[in-house]
Amino acid sequence: MASESTCQHSSEEDSLACEMKNFAIEKRRGRGAVTSGLTHECGVFGAIGCGEWPTTLEISQIICWGLVALQHRGQESAGIVTSEGKCSKYFNIVKGMGLISNIFNDQAIRKLKGSIGIGHTRYSTSAASEEVNCQPFVVHTQHGALAVAHNGELVNCDSLRKMVLGRGVGLSTHSDSELITQALCLNPPEGESNGPDWPARIKHLMQLAPLSYSLVIMLKNKIYAVRDPYGNRPLCLGKILAQNELTPALISTFTTNSV
Numbered sequence: 569m570a571s572e573s574t575c576q577h578s579s580e581e582d583s584l585a586c587e588m589k590n591f592a593i594e595k596r597r598g599r600g601a602v603t604s605g606l607t608h609e610c611g612v613f614g615a616i617g618c619g620e621w622p623t624t625l626e627i628s629q630i631i632c633w634g635l636v637a638l639q640h641r642g643q644e645s646a647g648i649v650t651s652e653g654k655c656s657k658y659f660n661i662v663k664g665m666g667l668i669s670n671i672f673n674d675q676a677i678r679k680l681k682g683s684i685g686i687g688h689t690r691y692s693t694s695a696a697s698e699e700v701n702c703q704p705f706v707v708h709t710q711h712g713a714l715a716v717a718h719n720g721e722l723v724n725c726d727s728l729r730k731m732v733l734g735r736g737v738g739l740s741t742h743s744d745s746e747l748i749t750q751a752l753c754l755n756p757p758e759g760e761s762n763g764p765d766w767p768a769r770i771k772h773l774m775q776l777a778p779l780s781y782s783l784v785i786m787l788k789n790k791i792y793a794v795r796d797p798y799g800n801r802p803l804c805l806g807k808i809l810a811q812n813e814l815t816p817a818l819i820s821t822f823t824t825n826s827v
Contacts, residue, residue: 609642609691609719609720610688610690610691610718611635611639611640611641611642611688611719612686612688612803613631613635613687613717614686614687614717614784614786615630615631615634616683616684617630617683626677626678626681627650627680627684628648628650628681628685630808631650631685631686631687632677635689636669638689639667642689643667643689644665644666644691645663645664645690646663646666646667646668647662647663647671647704647717648662648680648688648704649685649686649687649706649715650685651682651683651713651786651787652682653682653789654789656682659713659715660679660682660685662680663703664699664702665699665702668689684791686704686715686717686784686785688703688704688718690702701741701743701745704716704784705718705745705746705749707749709764711764712788714749715785716783716786717745717783718744718745718748718781718782719781719783719801719803720781721744721780722748722777725777728747731776732747732754735754737750737754748773748777748781748783751776752766755769756768756771766785766792767792770792774797778796779796780801782802793805
């Protein structure tokens, strides 16, 4: 049986070509892991329209623009999940393989109704580059739907995987991002008296996985932004203001602060 060998370059001029060939070989082998320094392990983005948010400007369009700005962090796949509020039964979801411009056309943006949403652009680390691993991951719990977009990699996460499986939760992929999503669905050790305590669940997850990552976690009507305990992965909070009622699509102010 013939096998593929990795590329070895003899000059600096051939370096980029070898990087891309080796990356393609890894994908065909189904490893999903990356060794190239050309990208940055995914991009995450979340947005909430509140106050006098212009109804003519879909929140999904803002998220799409955000993902375009993060395209350099991952080019394999992308996804956006939106919610139409606390009373909505389901999330609106569009995910696919390829670049942002190939996935989110006008029809896709119109499908993504709602005033709250999160997005993700992927560069695979722990799972193969396949559609089943596109993010954000969405799970349906007894407390409602939950969506998670993840940047980073959970190395040595066998103990977390065993804990999730031991609690009777099935995993449909090898993605550490799905593992994070399912772990958040579990009650923390101290228990909960009045429904899910999401800050406590997030804190418990961070104790179980003290590694480098950024997360945006969306419920029906809120988003949690989570940065790893070491602050290694970039994550910022920002505010966008529409210029005025006549030209709501024009942005006049954008400010950010690190999480």
